Amino acid sequence: MESTLIKRISSWIDEHGSSELTFLASLIQEPSVQGNEAGAQKSIAKKFTEMGLTVDTWYPDAEILAKHPVFHSNRTSFDSSPNVVGVWQGTGGGRSIILNGHIDVVPEGDPSQWSDDPFSGYIVDGRVFGRGSSDMKGGIFSAILAVRSLQALNIRLRGDVILQSVVEEESGGAGTLSALLRGYRADACLIPEPTDMRIFVSQQGSMWFRIRVPGVSAHGGTRYEGVNAIEKGMYLIQGLQFLEKQRNDRMDNPLYRHFQIPIPINVGVFHAGKWPSSVPDHAVIEGRIGVGPHETWDSVCQEMESFVHDWTQRDPWLREHPPAIEWFGARWMPSEIDVSHELTTSLVNGFRHVLGRDPIVEGAPWATDAGLFTHVGKIPSIVFGPGTTRLAHYPNESVAIRDLFDAAKVMAATLIEWCGVSSPR
Amino acid sequence: MESTLIKRISSWIDEHGSSELTFLASLIQEPSVQGNEAGAQKSIAKKFTEMGLTVDTWYPDAEILAKHPVFHSNRTSFDSSPNVVGVWQGTGGGRSIILNGHIDVVPEGDPSQWSDDPFSGYIVDGRVFGRGSSDMKGGIFSAILAVRSLQALNIRLRGDVILQSVVEEESGGAGTLSALLRGYRADACLIPEPTDMRIFVSQQGSMWFRIRVPGVSAHGGTRYEGVNAIEKGMYLIQGLQFLEKQRNDRMDNPLYRHFQIPIPINVGVFHAGKWPSSVPDHAVIEGRIGVGPHETWDSVCQEMESFVHDWTQRDPWLREHPPAIEWFGARWMPSEIDVSHELTTSLVNGFRHVLGRDPIVEGAPWATDAGLFTHVGKIPSIVFGPGTTRLAHYPNESVAIRDLFDAAKVMAATLIEWCGVSSPR
Known part of the structure; x- marks a missing residue:
């Protein structure tokens, strides 16, 4: 990988990332708890459109889902809970990748335990605060920022990048299952859940x-x-x-x-x-x-x-x-990808190039939608993102801006290695 | 004690007791759960009046009670929960006695677990059914029947008999405490709680x-x-x-x-x-x-x-x-009276004369208002009555009519020995 390319991406993110933070703040200000995701998803779809992606918004079909053996949910309708997918088509000949994040957040709990409005999106001391900042609107933001940096620098990838903002991860994965049933497939999947910048190749x-x-x-x-x-x-x-x-x-x-x-x-x-x-x-x-x-x-x-x-x-x-x-x-569902799998290698290399050190590679103490990608979609999946679960479901949830930017850089570097770059600049 | 007197009382109760059962049924039909005792107390006051007793109905004063060191209750008002006392004055020279019963009943619980309406007062197979039948409208009924039998046979007692129907026993005794604070005292107290015809000289x-x-x-x-x-x-x-x-x-x-x-x-x-x-x-x-x-x-x-x-x-x-x-x-409060106390002797003798066998004399696994009589009123107290606590707080609560009558007979015999009879008939 060209280290000059990595440097240009890093510089662009450092320079333009901060002005993008208002988008993350506005996303947090949409209280997208279960059943109330439509507002946040509208913002995502608008962003995807502005980025020139092919945008697909749909409501998961409860009847079809109910027939699937891995569907476990109390919901009988998703009429207020759309999924949004934006495809950045590659020039061809490269491996495709899904960047999947969930827009649903867990309830804010007792507001009196928060220092500020739980859905403030307030930025202070280098951190963005609010329910979902860490889990995982921050991760979605980083994925978008990664693609934005490549686009801004006129870097075209060979493989498709499929950005997914799904519902229901916190309640068992009906949103991702619906995306799989809609036919979205790729050669790999990366989920920027809050791993505290560690790489989870396995999950329980x-x-x-x-x-x-x-x-x-x-x-x-x-x-x-x-x-x-x-x-x-x-x-x-x-x-x-x-x-x-x-x-x-x-x-x-x-x-x-x-x-x-x-x-x-x-x-x-x-x-x-x-x-x-x-x-x-x-x-x-x-x-x-x-x-x-x-x-x-x-x-x-x-x-x-x-x-x-x-x-x-x-x-x-x-x-x-x-x-x-x-x-x-x-x-x-549990999930695992071989430590020597090329997806792991791409992500580990991206991490090293951007941050100049070895990442921690381990198993996850909790599950993500990676299990669905692995077992239902047969897509090798890996989890890496900004933020930490120590804060995720608690009052005063927040994410470090430094990690948001670093994760975006690592993802951009990974996309370059995994999907391939179509032509030198 | 004259055994002919006992026989006459027994005969009268056997003959007339059944026609009195409609009164017990109507008492059970008043759902006198906490805060809803007024209806049942009105029936009691009416019965006391018919019996020629001096009737006193009053509402416990929450403010005065709150200042008493043994008062423990969440209630701040007893406006819907009157006490009723009926005094049958003796001819003089004898020992007085309080017959104390509580009119409040515990909630009926899930009605679907009852074979019939929880407040039916239904009589079948020699038993009276309904919430409070055993705990302790049955006991109140027996006490009234005991006095009624003496009155019907023109037996005058020397000591006063103070019939009390109090509220709040199930919630800690505010009704009895209020009766004590109102000045009601006697040389002894008998509480016909459901002891299954055993004599409780001690209670935890x-x-x-x-x-x-x-x-x-x-x-x-x-x-x-x-x-x-x-x-x-x-x-x-x-x-x-x-x-x-x-x-x-x-x-x-x-x-x-x-x-x-x-x-x-x-x-x-x-x-x-x-x-x-x-x-x-x-x-x-x-x-x-x-x-x-x-x-x-x-x-x-x-x-x-x-x-x-x-x-x-x-x-x-x-x-x-x-x-x-x-x-x-x-x-x-706990309570105890000496096994050799004359109140115990009177009750044991009464039991023997009526039923021809020795009673079981023991400690109680639960408390009654006897603790208040003993400690606050300094009145020796004893507990004996029809019904059993095995059924008391459960669905399909009931009491045996045989026990209602036997308890009435034993109480009448005890009154004769304790209070003394004023003149031979």
Whole structure:
């Protein structure tokens, strides 16, 4: 790769990037929580049009999606949630790439915990603030900025670049699934989720479970006449802790060796009882189980159900009154690409050229739409972007402008190597 | 005691009791849940008037009650919750007695779990059904029937009989406290709560606690970056189980020896988390701790707070982030009367004469307003009545008509022995 080219791209982004930040701020100011993405998507489509891309805006078809085996969502309509794709056609003969980002953001939570309006898009101390700044309107911005820099410098690529702004990533990926079903394919996919500038070549999937634990009600003064569903729930949680250890003990994927627990089981919800002096006759446990890159949804369901069955055999009450396991809500597929895959190489090279150091290459503790690209689209996928998940779903979410620009530069360099440049300038 | 007198009372009740049951049914048909007792109390006052008693109906004064050290209630007004007292004056020279019952009932819960309308007062298979039938409109009915039988047979007592129908027993006793503050006193008190025809000479009190357990939120995929409040709550519950054992190991009151756990700690509520894939940063535990007859509210608070403090010292997180204990909601005082007290003797004798067998005399696993009579009123108190708490707070609550009549007979016999009969017939 020509280092002069990289330098010109870097200079252009350093010079023009700041004036583009108003676009990111306006994007954050559109509160594109689930079901409310249309405003932000209109801005994206307008931007794509200005960039001369071939723009495609459509509403995912809930009926068609519902028939797909990997669709898991409570939504029955996407009438207010359009996808937007902009294609920058290559001159031919090069490899194509999808740059995929999701426009949906998680709810802002309690506004009083924010220093400012959660949807301010306020810029201070070299950071852009607001819900979605890190996860992942910042990443979408960087991808756009990468293409803009190439266009501004009259660099034409051989392969197509397909910019995607999809809905529903936070709820299981219906937006990306719809884009795949609409026929969008490419030789590779890069998702600029907030990896804190690390390169994720592997990701764990996840599934949500709900366990309903039965008990028998009684007056608290004679609590031994009942069966306390809280105690039985605690016994089950102890089982899940054991299962987590068992699963992680056999997890030998080197990309996950730096994680304290590579594929955690998180118990996120425990609800039981309404009255202090009654024995609760029902407890509900909800959680998330990580799905290793070598695993499938089915294999994880099976392992956990069989474990819980065996675990309950050791408790006389639960043996006779087995808890019910439901797999509910959204679910995400795991994904992995070989470390020596050319997509990895292109991204690692781009990173080195731009930033003059080696990137961290590892597995991700959470899932993105990469699982859908890998398994449904058969498209090798990789995740790299500005921002960090440490801030992503919390108050005062923000992203560093430095990272936004660096990520854009790395992506531009990657596009050059992956798609090829059509003619020397 | 003249056994002919007992026989006449028994015969009268057997003969006329059934026609009185319509009164109990109509009482049950008044859904006298907290704040809605006025209708049922009007029926009681009407009945007392018909019986020739001196009737006193009043609304407890929330402002005066609030100043009393044993008042624990969330209510700031009792404008819809009158107390009713009816005094049957004795001829003089005898000991007086209060027959105290509460008119308030616990909510009916989910009506679909009832075979019939929860407030039907339906009579079938020798039982009266409906919320409050057992706890304790049945007991009030028996007390009234006892006095009615004496009146019908022209038996005049020397001591006064003070029939009380109070509100708020289910929520901590504000009704009885108000009756005490109004000046009602007697030489003894009998409360016909549903003891399943056993005689409770002792009762445990109880208090409600709430423990707020802190944690640190994190994404479930990197759950080890947070502190799961559910796990910390489980650790605390294990502590409470240990404390319960410790407290009961030293409980040597023979009246409680037949209870599996004489003074239980019941964990009735455990709530934490809202999202399966987040680490919950807050858990709430609510429960009830039994207060032994030898204990005070203060001593129990102190023991539990000190225990929880010590227990948390063994957990590095909780040591630095101590959980907060609140004592909230209603609370009940323990109570005890000597087994050889003359009130006990009168009731045991009455039971033997009427039913021809020895009663079971023991401690109660739950509290009644007897604690208030004992500690605030300095009135020796005893609990005995028809119905059972196994059914009391549950769907399809009911009471056996046989027990209603037997309890009335035993109470009438007790009144004769305790209050004395003014002249032979």
